[in-house]
Amino acid sequence: MVTVLVNGACGRMGRAVLKAVQEAEDLQLVGAVDITGGADCGELAGLKANGVKVETDLQAALDRMKPEVMIDFTRPDVVFHNVTTALKAKVSPVVGTTGLSDEQKAEIKKLAEENDTPAFIAPNFAIGAVLMMVMAKQAAKYMPEVEIIELHHDNKLDAPSGTAVQTAAMIAEVRAEHKQGHPDEKEKLTGARGADYEGMHIHSVRLPGYVAHQEVIFGGLGQTLTIRHDSLNRESFMPGVVLAAQKVRGLKGLTVGLDKLLEF
């Protein structure tokens, strides 16, 4: 049994994770934390039956419950603090929260090694999204002209999405850097061509009705190739979250990406 504390328990992802952890045979939910606290959070599925209450103080909950793993789905502006708090308490973080900078990831790697406590970060826990990224990397070797469109619900705080940045980073590993479009191209409205990641354009759409979606569009001589993934609900992420929680204690240092836990 791996003991687990869920941080961000009252959020859209946190609620789904609480359910998934309680249903997973080899995981044991021992704690739940959310800044909004229990009362504002309302009744959460199955918590009472497992004797777990939502608390507001992460440090106190880690000290008392001593979980092996902390799953974090909170906010881009607080995730780094949460992860360093967990690592200093020798609790392995499994991080879904997006928005960590490269510098913060380097610091997390260092702390994980110093504390001999493995850490895991994945910008996307849905298997289909992982396959989209892996396939996009393959395609980019042959079709280097590429743009990314990510589409999310309108409560998302960060843009571009962590998945889009990770996709661009994986493509950048294999394709020669170059600028796309016409050299004389001018934006008539700032942002019209999207964000620029090493010459790749990323476009972020935010609308009610969406959950999490991405298209990677490649262009070539007389043809295009579109690789699209759609998360239709938050259950789509749960098998990946459960797998990471089960495996993280057997890893070393910092591991980034669910693809590292799968065989290709």
Ligand SMILES: NC(=O)C1=CN([C@@H]2O[C@H](COP(=O)(O)OP(=O)(O)OC[C@H]3O[C@@H](n4cnc5c(N)ncnc54)[C@H](O)[C@@H]3O)[C@@H](O)[C@H]2O)C=CC1
């Ligand atoms: N890696 C993946 O597969 C996925 C990642 N995400 C990411 O997960 C994060 C959370 O997403 P949602 O659940 O949609 O957001 P949400 O806003 O519904 O939930 C966040 C929760 O964290 C709580 N919170 C905020 N600050 C906190 C703190 N300092 N300590 C404890 N709890 C705190 C909030 O009260 C809220 O209940 C986002 O960064 C999102 O991009 C979302 C879906 C999948």
Ligand SMILES: O=C(O)C1=N[C@H](C(=O)O)C[C@H](O)C1
């Ligand atoms: O905020 C979300 O919802 C999601 N965030 C992650 C991201 O930024 O890529 C993963 C997924 O797209 C859902």
